Amino acid sequence: MASAMRCAVLGDPVAHSLSPTLHNAGYAALGLDWSYDAVRVPAGGLAAFLAGLDETWRGLSLTMPLKREVLDLADEVTDRARLAGAANTWVRGERTLVDNTDLPGAVAAVRERYDGPVHSATILGAGATAASTGLALCELGATRVTLLARSPERAAETAAAIRRHPAEPEVVVGSLADDVASGEVLVSTVPADAQTPDLLARCTGPDAVFEALYEPWPTPLAALARDSGRALVGGLDLLVHQAVLQFEMFTGRPAPLAQMRAAGEQALAARAGA
The missing domain is CATH 3.40.50.10860 (Leucine Dehydrogenase, chain A, domain 1)
Known part of the structure; x- marks a missing residue:
């Protein structure tokens, strides 16, 4: 060639x-x-x-x-x-x-920045990127994945994709407007302008934050993770x-x-x- x-x-x-x-x-x-x-x-x-x-x-x-x-x-x-x-x-x-290649790329991106355990995780959003990163988290050991979406209907296809992983993870669909992020890893696939102070206040628990966006940078969630000293995986890492x-x-x-x-x-x- x-x-x-x-x-x-x-x-x-x-x-x-x-x-x-x-x-x-x-x-x-x-x-x-x-x-x-x-x-x-x-x-x-x-x-x-x-x-x-x-x-x-x-x-x-x-x-x-x-x-x-x-x-x-x-x-x-x-x-x-x-x-x-x-x-x-x-x-x-x-x-x-x-x-x-998003799936193995996400695995590599997380492990480059975070070497801790991954037993459970929360994902903000429920589109194709959420499906790939959710499966990547299962590759890393997650047995429970929570999707916080605007509506359960929007999350159904992504939840079904993650449940197909051979590890047979538990997948829970919650509300982006109300629920609190849990687990060791938080993944965000939502726009920067959706990262309101209320949402950020519910995202302080996980040890590592994976912000799928690379522009604008830092997003409010990425800045919060950086300033609090948590492991931060960026959209450029995934890309x-x-x-x-x-x-x-x-x-x-x-x-x-x-x-x-x-x-x-x-x-x-x-x-x-x-």
Whole structure:
């Protein structure tokens, strides 16, 4: 695969994504004549986009709202993507394959920052990222996962995905508006503007906080965790670790993690300065 190849991240919105920065930094570090772009593809538009790709396209990263839509648009779906009910990675080979690197990426991100026990955990929000991180927590040992959602109906699909983990965890659905976070790890997948003082006051118990966002940074929850001295896993940690796995799937080469992370940190610092 010596010729120039193309990759991209797809979603809506997608212009804010740091994925092009990370992947292109990896290509540069390894001297690969590859390119990685951000392309807006709205819900319902993925099949048409895939149909228009030529043989120069090697891989795609999928963000919302396409992580569940892509499951029906590949020749092969990995076990972990089926388990999560969502995929964030599309790879073209002899057959097209979709995978979920958010799950192992979340495991790596947590263990990089927190080496304590994980018996139970609370997740704020109930979308595709909540499903992947919930399964990652089960990989780390959690036997009880609490989802705090705006409504039980919104959490049903994610709760079902986490319950499918071979460890058969107990999954409890609670109220984002009223309930208190419990367990050793707290994961937030909700927007920064939803992190109200009332919510923060109910999130002081867990030993580690995993903030899935990387912009704006720090979020109110991340700032609270940092200032209280708790272990803090950031959205950039997750993004880098899942991108490293994608990079290796796309290129077949070991990913330069340090260079990819540094590029992401520099880009976020530049945005903050601007």
